[in-house]
Amino acid sequence: MTVDEIDKRLGAHVVADELLGLAWLVAIGDDVATGAVGYVDGTRSTPVRTDTIFRISSMTKPLTAVAASILIDDGVLDPAEPVDRLLPELADLRVLSNPAAEITDTVAANRPITVEDLLTFRLGWGMDFADFAPKPFNAAWSELDLGWGPPTPAQMLPPDTWLERLGTLPLQFQPGERWLYHVGAPILGFLIARAAGTPLSEFLTERVLRPLGMSDTGFAVPPEKLARFGPHYAEIDGARTVFDPAVGQWSNPPAFEGGGDGLVSTLADYHRFARMLRNGGELDGTRILSEQAVTTMTTNHLTPEQLSRGGPGPDDSAGWGYGVGVQLRDDPDGPRAGAYGWAGGLGSIWSNDGAVTAILLTNQTWGEAGPLPVFATFEQILGELARGFDPL
Template sequence: MVVGVTFPYAANAQAQLAQAGEDVAQGMSRERLDRIAGVMKQEVANGTFSGTVTLIARRGELVHFEANGFQDAAKTKPMAKDSIFRMASMTKPIVTVAAMMLVEQGVFKINDPIARYLPELKDLKVEVSRTNGDGTTTTEDLPANRAVTIQDLMRHTSGFFYGGAMKSKRLKDAYEQANIEAGEQDITGDEMLKRLGQIPLAYQPGTNFLYSISVDVLGLLVERATKKPLDVVLQEMVIGPLGMKDTAFWVPGEKASRLAEVLDSDPLKKLSLRFCRTESEIKMSYLKGGAGMCGTAEDYFKFLQMILNGGEYEGKRYLSKKTVEFMLQNHLVGMGGSTEASTGPGYGFGLGFAVRLQDGFGWSPGSKGDAMWGGIFGTSFTLDPKEKLLAIQLTQGATARLQSRHLFKNLVYGAMVE
């Protein structure tokens, strides 16, 4: 069984390989891994992001762990391996894992209607548009064909959405006016759910993948089901036991100097400042299960290695092997929609993770069944069970995030020689 990597070794992984004169570590070429630093430094020089932390592990051994560039937008403070990043949507897999742990404990089932725990969302309507014979469009709100389930939240087939990506101006305006996403003002979870229940869904539940606030809703459902705040649930079930010491919804004052910054020139800079504030500021609004956490590469490595190990890390089991397999299968069979805006072509979606559907179709190498996701501010990961590989890239380069994900994946798989 693969065990967890100890970071006293990990921090000096490449230096020790070089000292030993090894050309290949766990099937990864040291010479090719050395290319990563040069490419990352060039991206910093190009203004793609201020800096980055990159980490690669294969077969349970860390083979690459580096910090390049700068932590601050002014490019005066060198990036460090323990710099803290706004993880944004890389929060989603953590919350989904905690929810699946509750499924294993019998707290709820994934096919339970969410209204059983969130009655504010009981009688949801769906916006339906029809084109008339004269070319005009008629829009009406019809009852949902079936209830939204917990599985719908985990795989983004609920019909909820993100306002910024919504084509329907009516629905987009409704989210903004109701402050559903707590974009510029704080709102409690109870009030958000009350308002959300009055806004139509974009699609019938279970018919279409649409990236959305679904995992924010899942986080609130977890709170109701456990009668505990989301941060407490995650700390007790996942973050604390895994030893993710720098992962939280806020950055304590004594760690604030380690928080990486989005470039001033990036259009998403203002949005980034709503994340990873102080504890008192963050708790004025609902904790976003889909976007709210901050953390380090070392912390997220522990989480991903647990998934790669089939639910176990350093002697403690978090999920069963079969549950992990179930989460990394495609749950969108027969549905519409696409993950391409986040993954490029060739991916479906499981429970909390995008999953590669086939060989030979995509924008970068990988394996059928590999999993990935990323965050809006420039964080991303790849998890490849077939190759026993995980790779993490943390930047705060929001606008160029899709480009950066595939650039890094090319470098990772380009270093694999065995």
């Protein structure tokens, strides 16, 4: 499969005006191909390039999980330890008697939240992919201004205030009972900061980004790089609307360094991160993680019962490791069993599937129905390459 063929298949979605622009990378072993299609903004005057900087939203989660895994390797954190040693705001929590109960209808928690609960998203708080019906808990969350929905880093509360308010809410489920999306990641980011005695951004830079040469990844885009950045778009009432301008929420370092959705990055940077994991925690002679830590991170931790009650995929074909989705069985039109990675609701996706790494970054938020059609096309391309249908 040639670069032109991949450009044509992905570019068809830009031609159809489903989105303004995208950049992609596919690597088979050491052979790397990249491409860019479309434009940075609605004026269609600046083409997307392969070094364009994108908001990667939930593709932040795997980096946060790696940062926590480093501290586990270092012996600073233990997966089994309660988080309230470092996050006393989350001690002595109550649990809703049922997820739809009134906020005061609670029972005692069976046990504290652990570090592994945060990593595996089984802490008892989060988005329930199996039930989006409005509940009193959701209203209480909104009243406390804790943030729910697309990332808005500049509008979030300071971390200590956020944690203090969070600790006043009951859990939706008992710790360890259910997989619920997202909330474990920002809490994990604040746990890392307190364990390391430094902001999450500094720890990530020192232990992950700088050693891997990920110079364009961070919680904000500095002024000298804004020329490679652009606005981000969402569809509202059928019209393409600016969700965030180029000089907007990511143009200044935020107080709330969101470990679940706050980073920007590029194809080259994220590829170096993906290669490190594919190489068992090491890249170009620099070890970031132990091999055992990578294995633990990329292995499913959810039970069959948990998967049947709502997991990271539309059915029980995808499990969850530490901050990454893990494919449990072959998808005829996409990843194979054992592939791992994650996507971002602002329009991005990454997968390591055997020797194949694939990354797609766009400037268009997913729609109400989920991922844009270009993502299905990209997963088909990944599946074809991973099965060896064509070399690059």
